[in-house]
Amino acid sequence: MKKTTLPVGMHDKLFKRARVTYKIERDISDFLMSQGFNRIETPTLEHFEVFSDTITKNNYNFFDKSGELLTLRPDITSQIGRVIASTQVETPIKFSYSGKVFKYNEEMRGLMNEHTQAGIEIVGYPAKEAVYEAIASAKASLDKADIPSYQFEFSHAGILQTIFEDLNLPVAAEKELDVAIKDKNITQLNELTKKYPSEFDDFLKNLPYLFGESHQVLNEARKLVKNEAILAALTDLEELLEQVSDILPESNIDLAQIPSMPYYTGVMFKVFGDKVPDAFASGGRYDKLFERFEAKKLTAVGWAVDIDAIYQAVHDSLEGGA
Numbered sequence: 001m002k003k004t005t006l007p008v009g010m011h012d013k014l015f016k017r018a019r020v021t022y023k024i025e026r027d028i029s030d031f032l033m034s035q036g037f038n039r040i041e042t043p044t045l046e047h048f049e050v051f052s053d054t055i056t057k058n059n060y061n062f063f064d065k066s067g068e069l070l071t072l073r074p075d076i077t078s079q080i081g082r083v084i085a086s087t088q089v090e091t092p093i094k095f096s097y098s099g100k101v102f103k104y105n106e107e108m109r110g111l112m113n114e115h116t117q118a119g120i121e122i123v124g125y126p127a128k129e130a131v132y133e134a135i136a137s138a139k140a141s142l143d144k145a146d147i148p149s150y151q152f153e154f155s156h157a158g159i160l161q162t163i164f165e166d167l168n169l170p171v172a173a174e175k176e177l178d179v180a181i182k183d184k185n186i187t188q189l190n191e192l193t194k195k196y197p198s199e200f201d202d203f204l205k206n207l208p209y210l211f212g213e214s215h216q217v218l219n220e221a222r223k224l225v226k227n228e229a230i231l232a233a234l235t236d237l238e239e240l241l242e243q244v245s246d247i248l249p250e251s252n253i254d255l256a257q258i259p260s261m262p263y264y265t266g267v268m269f270k271v272f273g274d275k276v277p278d279a280f281a282s283g284g285r286y287d288k289l290f291e292r293f294e295a296k297k298l299t300a301v302g303w304a305v306d307i308d309a310i311y312q313a314v315h316d317s318l319e320g321g322a
Contacts, residue, residue, distance in 0.1 A: 009105060009113025021116065021311050028118045028141045028305065029098050035137060037096035037120050042079040044100060045070045051078050053292075058104045060113075072102040075261065077289070077302055080121045085293030091124030098307075112308065119283070119304030128243065130301040131267055131285060135244050138281055138303045142271065145310050150273045150280075152248055154214065154240065155257035156233040157264040157284065163200050163230075181256050184208035199227060210255040214241050217253040233266075240267055263289040269303070273313040280309030 006012070013021060033039055048061055048071040055061060060072035073079060076097050083089060098118035105113055120137055122130040135152070142150055160181065169177060173196065180188035186208050193201040203224040210217050218234055225231065237253065244251075257268060266285030273280060283303025290298050 007113075011112060011114065017311060017315075020315065021307050024145050024310055024314075025098050025116060025118055025307050027144050028307075029096065031141060031144050032096035032118075032120055032137065035140075037094045037137075040080070040083065040095045040097050041099065042073070042076060042083065042097070044073055046073055046079060046082070047071070050082050051075070060102050060104070073099075074101055074103040076101065076117060076119065076304070077121060077261065077263070077286070080123070080302075081263075081289040081293050081295070084123060084298070085290060085295035091298060093123050094125075095121045095123070097121075115309075116307040117304045118307060119302060121300060121302035123300045124298050127266070127285065127299045127301070130299060131240060132243055134283060134301040134303055135269065136247055138269075138271065138283060138305070139247055141305060142281065142310075145305075145314065147273055147310060147313050150271050150313075151250075151252060153252040153254050153257070153270045153272060153279075154237055155254055155268045155270075156237055157259045157266060157268055158233040158236075159230050159255060160258060161265075162227060162233075163204070166227075167196060167198055167200070169196060178258065181207060182258055184256060200225065203230070207256045210253070212252060214251050214253045217255065221255055236267060259284070261286070263292070271305075276309050276313050278309065279306075280313060281305040 029039070045062075048055060048059070048069045051059060051071055051074055055069070059074050062070050062072075064070055076099060080095055084091065096119070098116065101115050101117050102113060118141070120134065122134055125133075139152075164174060164177075167174075167177075173192070176188070177192055179185070180192060184207070186205070189204050189207065193204050203221070206220075206224055210221050214237070218238055221234055222231065241251065257270065259268060260282055263286040264284045265287045268284030269282065270279035271281035281303060283301070285299070285301045287297060287299055289300060290296065
C-alpha cells in the first residue's frame with residue numbers, strides 16, 4: 001500500500017487556511033514592493049555551506065546525484081548574503097521576499113517543520129536609518145495582516161555574545177549555560193555562576209528577571225553590570241526606543257533573548273501575539289553575515305514573519321469554513 005501519511009512536521013493546507021495564508025503572503029509582499037523593496041526569489045535547495053560551516057541535525061540535508069551535499073533552506077537571509085557576494089548586485093539595496101523554509105523541530109513539541117515566510121533585508125544603509133525602517137515596515141506589514149494585537153520585544157545580540165566570549169567556557173558548560181538562559185532556569189544559572197565565577201555573576205543570576213517594560217528593564221540591567229560593551233548595548237537599546245517611540249509607544253525588552261541566527265550582531269526584536277505561543281515575527285541587525293561569503297562588511301538589518309503563525313493569530317476572527 002502506498003503511503004498516504006505526511007512526513008513529520010509537514011502539512012497540507014486546505015480551503016480556508018490555504019486561501020487566507022495566500023492572501024496574507026500576497027498582501028504583505030505587495031505592500032513591501034510598493035515601499036521600494038526589490039523582490040527577490042531564491043532557490044529552495046542550496047549547498048549546505050550557505051547556511052552553516054558544519055552539518056547540523058536541524059536542517060534537511062540531501063546528496064544530489066553528483067554527491068554534493070544540499071540543504072533545504074532553513075532561512076532566506078543567508079541566501080541574500082550569498083546573492084550579494086556572488087552577483088553584481090550593488091549596495092545599498094533593499095530586498096523583499098516570501099517562500100518556504102524548512103527546519104527540524106523536536107517531534108514532541110508538535111511544531112511544524114515547514115513554514116512560509118515573508119520578509120525584508122536592508123543592506124548597506126546607515127544603521128540607525130535601516131533599523132528604524134525595518135521596525136516600521138514590520139509593524140506596517142503586521143497591520144496589513146489585520147493582527148488584532150501584538151507586542152514588540154527587543155534585545156541586543158552583543159550582550160550575551162560579550163558574556164560568552166569573555167567567559168570562554170568549555171563546550172559542554174557553554175551549552176549548559178545556553179540552555180539555562182533560554183529556559184530562564186534560575187537554579188541552574190546560580191550553580192553555573194558559582195562554578196565559573198566572573199564579573200557577570202549578578203547579571204546572569206538576575207537575567208530571568210530582566211524582562212518586561214523596556215525602560216524599567218534597562219534601568220535594572222545597568223545596576224547589575226559594569227562591562228563597557230554591555231553598557232554600550234544597553235545604550236543602543238535606549239536610543240532605539242526613543243527613535244521608534246512615534247510608532248511604538250509601548251514595547252518590552254527581554255535581555256535573555258539568545259540570537260536565533262548566529263549572524264546577528266546588534267539590536268534584535270521579536271513580535272508576539274495573544275494566540276500564538278512562539279514569536280510570529282523576528283529580526284535584527286547582522287553586519288557579519290557577508291564576511292562568511294568573503295564579501296566586504298556591510299550594515300544589514302532584516303526581519304521575517306511566519307505566515308502560518310500569523311494565520312493562527314487572526315483566524316478566529318475571520319468568517320468562513322475551516
